[in-house]
Amino acid sequence: MGDRFDEILRSARGVLVSGHVRPDGDCLGSQAALYHLLRALGKDVSVVNPDPLSPRYAFLGEETPFGAYDGARTEGGVPPYDALVVCDVSTLERTGPLAPILRARAAPRLVIDHHVPDSRESWDATYIDEDAPATGLLVWRLARRLGVSLPLPALRGVFVAVVTDTGWFRYSNTTQEALAVAAELVEGGVDAAALYRHLFQQFPAEWPRGVATLLSSLRYRADGRLAVVSADRAALRAAGAPSFDEADEVLDLLRAVGTVEVVLVFREMADGRVKAALRSKGDFDVNRLARAHGGGGHKKAAGFDVPGPFADSVARVEEIVAREVDAWKGAGRG
């Protein structure tokens, strides 16, 4: 695996690196690592994503030039290239507005990813390992294979990729490789505590009140196996946290309760839609539930949107999820 992939990459002079909409730490970290790997091989490299860096990942832009689709410019600002590498997603469709532009170009298309591949997409070569905890680890393996010694910004990229997708080494995909590579990254100069501060300690002052507001609405369903919290715009505004975007910590706090298997968080968006985020601690598949409502994600982390009004939609969806968790308990446990 990877021969044709490596060959195309080696022979290209100019490489475009892209990824999925709303790029996360694994996508961006992989791209940072790949950018510096390809630069070390003497190539012209551009990174262009469908979306700009979110504030959480802005610090990565200080070491790696991340570009974003620019509808105001010709071809969205995508420069010419001899090979395209898409990171952390295996369908061009998920590059959003970039998809038609990338499809129209004649250059070979490569993908490096750890998700289940989409068989409808055609690639000139792939480097896909569904068992890898993060795409960033595949870039690390690629560098080994190509004999490239990665500079510090690339090592930081791999670290960000790995900690993003392993939940900072807490999820069940925390493999020997994930930890052993992290050890080498630290040996190479990566400062784990500094990256933690960049990624998880830059919230605005009003954020803890948003957490409190959500938590104060807590109710348990399905014999304590389901924890539900919700907050509409008025409640979040009253707490001084109208733009409460980061709910991962709330989901974590509710998962910390011993009886809880599934967590459900509702927030009212600015446009009146209701955002439902789901997490599972064990075997309950929240992705199936999210898909049934037009959303998606992974087995343990998924989400979907439904139209308002808030109270009605929350009551309806909460009831459906409670029934599912109840039924699962009966069937899966016993």
Place this chain on the structure above:
Amino acid sequence: MGDRFDEILRSARGVLVSGHVRPDGDCLGSQAALYHLLRALGKDVSVVNPDPLSPRYAFLGEETPFGAYDGARTEGGVPPYDALVVCDVSTLERTGPLAPILRARAAPRLVIDHHVPDSRESWDATYIDEDAPATGLLVWRLARRLGVSLPLPALRGVFVAVVTDTGWFRYSNTTQEALAVAAELVEGGVDAAALYRHLFQQFPAEWPRGVATLLSSLRYRADGRLAVVSADRAALRAAGAPSFDEADEVLDLLRAVGTVEVVLVFREMADGRVKAALRSKGDFDVNRLARAHGGGGHKKAAGFDVPGPFADSVARVEEIVAREVDAWKGAGRG
């Protein structure tokens, strides 16, 4: 280092393993690893601590027989032994009620620890490395040195020790060794996600409401560099969380705010005393502050108790800490 230590340990038939009062994950994990290491060498081993396992660590007792000081029994229930090994603390005084019993015995006394040693204590041999992130890593090195292949319960002990003292690989003591050993532990069968669930996902149902109650009292001081929250017994009781013992997650949530350098959490105890917990994100030394109030800890995590009444004591201490953080900002930053 360690020759005499290893020699005494090798020649002993019966070994007593002990540790500090209110043993934490590094102390207990080290003891679990040491117990199975010494058993593998064919020795009679007993573990007796000044306190029993707290609920968080109860699962460790399923694989390792942890004993606790029993005042009702002769000599507190400490069996005869040929060598004593104290883990994770270098002064016998910190073994609390066990100290006079252990001092009276003639058997050689060993210590394995990563804290700054107390020069007033005399040991027959020591294995101390102040640069090690956790005492558990020293037990791991000891096993290597003695050529002992550790069984799975010992590997779990080392993992618990390392994640406890590195804040699950988030603190600045997350060294190459910490991660490389963790990789070997996972290779040996340790399930990181399962241990995370044991250690951090067993809270009672009322716990999130206690978190909400504390967070809802949030105020910032010293230009947002200090975050303070407080809850008296009545507030915690109203939230259904009268025995709110675990505040680490609250401290973490407040440290997640970008401007915050120091976090201060006040809780009223059952006896009316006021418990103050302090955390620092960077260079501000909270240990110095805690010591000045008769408490202690580390530079980045410390605490102390003051007498009630709650509101008066909170106001007074908050003012003192706010002034210190203000002054530090002026002096240390510029």
